Amino acid sequence: MLEQFTVGTHAQAEDDSSDKKRLRSNALWEMTPEALGTCSLLTLAQMRGTLFQSDSCQVPMEYSPFLHILHVVPSSHVRNKLFVFCIMLSLWVYMIYCCVGYCSTVPNLTYSSVRRNENDAATDNRDSSLGASRDLLNNENELDSRGDEWNEVRSEAKAVDDNAMSGFLNETESKKFPQAIIIGVKKGGTRALLEFLRLHPDIRAVGAEPHFFDRNYDKGLEWYRELMPKSSEDQLTMEKTPSYFVTREVPSRIYSMSKDTKLIVVVRNPVTRAISDYTQTRSKKPDIPSFESLTFKNMSAGLIDTTWSAVQIGMYARHLERWLQFFPMEQLLFVSGERLITDPAGEMTRVQDFLRLRRVVTEKYFHFNPTKGFPCLKRPEVNTKPHCLGKTKGRTHPNIDPQVVRTLRDFYKPFNRKFYKMTDSLLSILLPQYEINEATDETQRERHPGQHVRVAIVFVTIRSHHGVDNRSAHHKHT
Ligand SMILES: Nc1ncnc2c1ncn2[C@@H]1O[C@H](COP(=O)(O)OS(=O)(=O)O)[C@@H](OP(=O)(O)O)[C@H]1O
Incomplete structure (x- = not known):
């Protein structure tokens, strides 16, 4: 099942306007697409299974159970926090992984x-x-x-x-x-x-x-x-x-x-x-x-x-x-x-x-x-x-x-x-x-x-x- 989402700092698959405001006031969502360009965030967002996508990068995205869960989470504030938490967690896991020498992309310590x-x-x-x-x-x-x-x-x-x-x-x-x-x-x-x-x-x-x-x-x-x-x-x-x-x-x-x-x-x-x-x-x-x-x-x-x-x-x-x-x-x-x-x-x-x-x-x-x-x-x-x-x-x-x-x-x-x-x-x-x-x-x-x-x-x-x-x-x- 394919769904089309037009989201990012300008729109999201979300009706609640107060949530929209909250979302816009979140620096991460507001700043990152501009800072990173258009599709790079899309790639990141896709990797993380989120539904955000900039206007200039509208592509069909496959239905994901993760997105579904995001839909049912009542507050977008909570969703944002969850997303940031996931990114932080991934980064930490990646850093630890690299530090013990298994990562070839980062110079390991000894x-x-x-x-x-x-x-x-x-x-x-x-x-x-x-x-x-x-x-x-x-x-x-x-x-x-x-x-x-x-x-x-x-x-x-x-x-x-x-x-x-x-x-x-x-x-x-x-x-x-x-x-x-x-x-x-x-x-x-x-x-x-x-x-x-x-x-x-x-x-x-x-x-x-x-x-x-x-x-x-x-x-x-x-x-x-x-x-x-x-x-x-x-x-x-x-x-x-x-x-x-x-x-x-x-x-x-x-x-x-x-x-x-x-x-x-x-x-x-x-x-x-x-x-x-x-x-x-x-x-x-x-x-x-x-x-x-x-x-x-x-x-x-x-x-x-x-x-x-x-x-x-x-x-x-x-x-x-x-x-x-x-x-x-x-x-x-x-x-x-x-x-x-x-x-x-x-x-x-x-x-x-x-x-x-x-x-x-x-x-x-x-x-x-x-x-x-x-x-x-x-x-x-x-x-x-x-x-x-x-x-x-x-x-x-x-x-x-x-x-x-x-x-x-x-x-x-x-x-x-x-x-x-x-x-x-x-x-x-x-x-x-x-x-x-x-x-x-x-x-x-x-x-x-x-x-x-x-x-x-x-x-x-x-x-x-x-x-x-x-x-x-x-x-x-x-
Ligand atoms: N715990 C234990 N397990 C196995 N082997 C043991 C152990 N403790 C001492 N040895 C004896 O160690 C002998 C090998 O000595 P080295 O380790 O000094 O050999 S080497 O010079 O590094 O090649 C080896 O010699 P060989 O029995 O002639 O093979 C063993 O007798």
Whole structure:
């Protein structure tokens, strides 16, 4: 059904003359058609479903139930108010929509630039990671570099959205250099730790690995800072790039950014770590030689190839020496990758204390998923399904010749001992399993998805380098 309306400031489909006066006295209706020209208001009015139209723009308009309602509303004053209210409401919805980054027509506050920077970083990571020799694993962190794990994209996007919104509402927020960095080690459990930390309201962390201090240093500090999410004065900014720990140039570079930067290293049994590293590579390049053959320079002589990155990364003491030339031990925290799985809340207590944060992330944030064999995250305040890390975390390791495992373990012994000596007594509680506690050594277990049996780390009172009962030392600390 078509109706013709001739309305606007001069006429309307309305008989009541007092209403007409009221309408004319309304500045919006009287002024806008002239101000906007003829048909532009018509278009607007049509969009809003109103019946107003200027004389020079008379076109047939379709019957609308909305118009009908307007007819039956007794007062045109009320109608006008309703119309203004609708416009205001639409504008507000549109503004909010734009501010959280979904609107392409309005420059948003932070979302797209952060996303773009993160994507740039990821692209750069891929580009710059191709050149190294004897490092079959060098481009393997590609997925993690993009922070693709664990609905991380979602949580990251949410974090960035939060930032965008809070940045909009709170102008005191700004992008800062990270005050704390997870510097390693690759395959230690760094993604899990970062995601655990991101649950903390006082932490803002970039999801992707920036690789600034090892691969993108020439881009300059401002480039780096731009990657960071906005944070308030009370919040810590963080990032994780596991390759920092083993890259020669990085300690001095971080030091020159800020000598107060707190450094976190997630360590894991170096043998298991090497196998995990190899597993990751093989998932991308199934044709690579066996772990056993890559491990040795000369297999019959039992000579281990320390130039292979999978082996080299686990020589923790050697890498740590370089860091200690720039940073005091108190500025470093070593997190046990094993305990991050068996006792995530306990390990998070240590981390939060080290970062001088409130102990917010506690047991109630974790849910052990027996199918995956790992703790997954839940937000206690909302009753949603726990989120687990993605498929690239917790891969099934191949079976490695036990003799090779033993040889590797022997190879690492002096490095581990030195590492315990260099670090504090607490670490000697966390790490001796790397040497002697075979019952808890992952490398001894064949792992099948869905049948993970994670043996809790047993706190046995074993050789302490500091002559203290390990168990009580631990309790004192936590
Ligand atoms: N909660 C949880 N969920 C899944 N996986 C977990 C978790 N906590 C620790 N881990 C262990 O993290 C290992 C991967 O370490 P990283 O995240 O440091 O890897 S990477 O260097 O960033 O690629 C990964 O190694 P693999 O098991 O060899 O895949 C896991 O054992």
